[in-house]
Amino acid sequence: MRINHNISALNTYRMLTLNNTAVAKSLEKLSSGLRINRAADDAAGLAISEKMRAQIRGLEQAQRNAQDAISLIQTAEGALNETHSILQRMRELAIQSANATNTDDDRKALQDEIKQLISEIDRIGETTEFNTMKLLNGTLSGNQVGGVGSKLGDATAAYILVDDFNPGSSVTSGISQNVQVIVDGVTFNLTGVTGEDQFQWFQSLQTKLYAAIDAYNAANPNAPVVKPTFEIKDVQSQTSMDFVITSGTKGSKFQIEIRLLDDPSNTSAPAATDLVAELINNNNWTAGSDGQLSATAADAVTKLNDTDKLKMVVNGYTIEVMLNTVGEGTYNAGDDMTQLASDLETDINAALANYKDLTGVDFGTVTVSVKDGALVVESSNPDTVTIQFGVYDVSNALGLAGTGTAVTGGLNFHIGANKGQTLNLQLNDMRAAALNVADVDISTADGAQNAIAKLDSALKKVSEERAKLGAIQNRLEHTINNLGTAAENLTAAESRIRDVDMAKEMMEFTKMNILAQAATAMLAQANQTPQGVLQLLR
Structure with missing residues (x-):
């Protein structure tokens, strides 16, 4: 039996200390409502939670930003509502002035009101503000x-290239051929294309194609076909040069297509034979298209x-x-x-x-x-x-x-929690000059007629601007709803990481509290154990 070291008491004291620490932590969690009060409670969980908190607070601020944006839009749209009313009144006055029952004095009186209305359009455009920002004077147009x-660069037109063209070589032995040529999507069926050699054959093809295009253009003056060019380029020798057929339409979307048609007198030419495909192996033909450098x-x-x-x-x-x-x-x-x-x-x-x-x-x-x-x-x-x-x-x-x-330019509304999540809005100049009504003059009947056309155009511009603002406002309302949903769901996720489950923690606290009390009682018992040595002294 030893009395210098009471091992039972030391062990009981250690357990008591642990139990008291656990009780203290449970009390901290229960009193704060948080599972993580410091990084040591859950290091990874704290990092995730803080990142989520940044997103949540960003989403909530983005909601407020979108609501402020709606307020700005409503301010601008409300001002344009009055501009609309003014333009409607001006059009009404113009129609009144255009009537022959008015005298010059009557039209002068009508013009006086027009001048005042124009001034009011300018005043609205100059003074409509939100948070000191002028909205309708063109500074936010972007x-x-x-x-x-x-x-x-400039894309070349469609082309067909006969590489190493030999103008003196025989191609068809003088047999007359029917040829189909498609230029910019229009089909031309040519008959009797003939020649003793390559050059003569292409000359015949060009002559007949040009005649067919002239006839087509005469019948279709509103949608004419531009004639392709037939030319020799890059002459190396008398028997080696390039022959190029190029579409006359710059950047043409269509290939130039050449086919031999069925000709009963020419048994060697099948129906609609693609001339390029037939001759490419022997004559180095290549077909180009729009989109070349x-x-x-x-x-x-x-x-x-x-x-x-x-x-x-x-x-x-x-x-x-x-x-x-x-x-x-x-x-x-x-x-x-x-x-x-x-x-x-x-x-x-x-x-x-x-x-x-x-x-x-x-x-x-x-x-x-x-x-x-x-x-x-x-x-x-x-x-x-x-x-x-x-x-x-x-x-x-x-x-x-x-x-x-x-x-x-314009206004960038930040409607997200992260960088670059913005919505751009441009507010066009809505003053009289920009609407082209600053010089409206209805003091004459002709002037009144011209004014009606100008005012119709101005009304259209204002309507388009208001429609744009209304569409963006509706979009922002959906944005607010979406941001609210995202913030709510993210808050729920963050809560599962950061907040304490009160029922579970109360159960843990009760357990640790009982263990602490039991350890205290056992420590008292352990302290009494060394007194047994006194029995040996009797």
């Missing part, structure tokens, strides 16, 4: 920049190297596209732009993936294709991603000037 669709564009792109950069603004982020693939490519005049489109698509998507890794923002993917002779860049997320080309000289070399689908 500007068009950049674009999603962009054209690379012009000489200027091909030269500019070829000068690029893999260290050149294309600057883009995507979803508010300025990014640089390293033209690795494009810079290593070779492009010639007359080349189809499909290869360049593929190379550019590879480089842009590589840049977007890289910036996603850096920022955590998913920019989606980009497709680059050739449509109607244009190099078109499109995002997989058109509702949230704006592609805006500019700044670097390489943009000009690529011809990516844009079609003006992106907008700068």
Whole structure:
């Protein structure tokens, strides 16, 4: 029996300390209502919870932002309601003035009211404000920049090329042939095309085709067909040169198609034989189409190297596209732009993936294709991603000037919890000059007639502006509902991580409290145990 170290008491004391600590933690959780009061309670859970809290508070603020945006829109739309009423009154006065029963003095009186109404339109446009911002004087109209669709240089027209053309070689031994030619989608059936050699045969084809086009255009003056050109280029020798048939329509969407038609006197020519397909193996024919690189564009792109950069603004982020693939490519005049489109698509998507890794923002993917002779860049997320080309000289070399689908200026309402989640609104100039009614004069009958047309146009502009504002207001109301739902669901998720389950914790507290009391009682018993040594001293 030992008395210097009471092991039972030490063990009981340790358990008592643990129980008291557990009781203290339970009391803290029960009193705060939180399962996580400090990082030590659940380190990973705290990090997740705080990230969710940032999103929740962002969503709630975005709701308030959207509500403020609706208030601004209602202010502007309310002012335009009065502008509408004024324009209706002005139109009414113009129709009254146009009536022959009025004298010059009557029209002068009507014009006096018109002047006052014009002044009031200007006053509304100048003084309508929200939070000191003027809404209808044109300062919030925005500007068009950049674009999603962009054209690379000038696409060449459709063409057919006879490479290494030999004008002296026989083609059909003088046999008359029927030929079908389709130019810009219009079909011409030609008979009696003949020649002793290639050059004469094409001369005959040109003469008959031109005559057929002249007849067609005479019958269809509103939709004429432009004659294709027949010409010899790149002469190497008397027997080697290029013969090119080119559509007269720049950027034509249609191939020039030439087929031999069924001719009973020509047993060697089957019905509707594609002349290009029949002769391509022997005469090196190639058919071109809209969407080839012009000489200027091909030269500019070829000068690029893999260290050149294309600057883009995507979803508010300025990014640089390293033209690795494009810079290593070779492009010639007359080349189809499909290869360049593929190379550019590879480089842009590589840049977007890289910036996603850096920022955590998913920019989606980009497709680059050739449509109607244009190099078109499109995002997989058109509702949230704006592609805006500019700044670097390489943009000009690529011809990516844009079609003006992106907008700068105006008002950007931040209606999301994260960067770049905005809605842009432009408010057009609604003053008299912008509506083209500043000089309305109904002091004469003719002036009144002209005024009616002007006022109809002004009413249309105001109606379009109000309709736009109404549509955006309706959209924002849906936005508010969506933000509220998202915040509610995210709050529920955060609550499951951060908040304590009171019933479960009360059960835990009761258990630990009983254990603490039991440990206290046992410690008292353990302290009494060493007194047994006194029995040995008797």
